[in-house]
Amino acid sequence: MMLLRYLSQIGKYFLMLKEVFNKPTKWSVMRGLIFKEIDDLIIGSLGIVAFISFFVGGVVSIQTALNLTNPLIPKELIGFATRQSIILEFAPTFISIVMAGKMGSFITSSIGTMRVTEQIDALEVMGVNSLNYLVFPKIIASLLYPFLIGIAMFLGILGGWMAGVYGGFVSSNEFISGIQTNFIPYHITYAIIKTIVFALILSTVPSFHGYYMKGGALEVGKASTVSFVWTSVVIILINYILTQLLLAK
Helix, strand or coil: CHHHHHHHHHHHHHHHHHHHCCCCCCHHHHHHHHHHHHHHHHHHHHHHHHHHHHHHHHHHHHHHHHCCCCCCCCCHHHHHHHHHHHHHHHHHHHHHHHHHHHHHHHHHHHHHHHHHCCHHHHHHHCCCCHHHHHHHHHHHHHCCHHHHHHHHHHHHHHHHHHHHHHCCCCCHHHHHHHHHCCCCCHHHHHHHHHHHHHHHHHHHHHHHHHHCCCCCHHHHHHHHHHHHHHHHHHHHHHHHHHHHHHCCC
8 A cells, every 4th residue: 555655656756747847937937936046055055065075074084094004005095085985975975965954845845835825826826837937947956966066076075185184194195196096087977977866856856745745834844854854765765776877887
């Protein structure tokens, strides 16, 4: 019974995506909505992404250094491990889970509030495709999400360098040499592909929970919590699948 319910929800989700691209809103109106979503979702998230990335990069560097107890292991490994951790998993995946709480809750609560206050019903009465009006700008804004992850990568590695060098664990030349060791450009491509997929999840799954929620103001909070949980679960599952497809040989 529960499986059927989940399958029904998945089918409803894909029907929502189809409806998002029907009856597009006038470009003069849509342009303003897109810029507003870019400001709310992307630019508004720069601070928390920068803060988390910088200090987690430093923690990765310090923990790697503290575990290098064998003097035969070169200290360049600190830079290498920091680079690999940040690019492959931390920046695209961990930041996306954080954004599921920040962006996802914001999207669900904003659309859910419109549902509770019957603003969505008013849009439908005026002949506006409410899904296109509400969800499409968020999807377009999320296409700039890789820019946010690029900043997270840079600041994560910078934080690792500062923690390692100024903490006295490794010299600057050794850390930079470790960053350059066995660098595979495809790993950046892999991270960007994951980021784009996660961006679409971050913009559509919370929108789904907000748009189809029922009840009053109390249910808006519950919908935001459920949205965060399911967005995180989907990101983790998709991360596993993409890793198998793109990296496994």
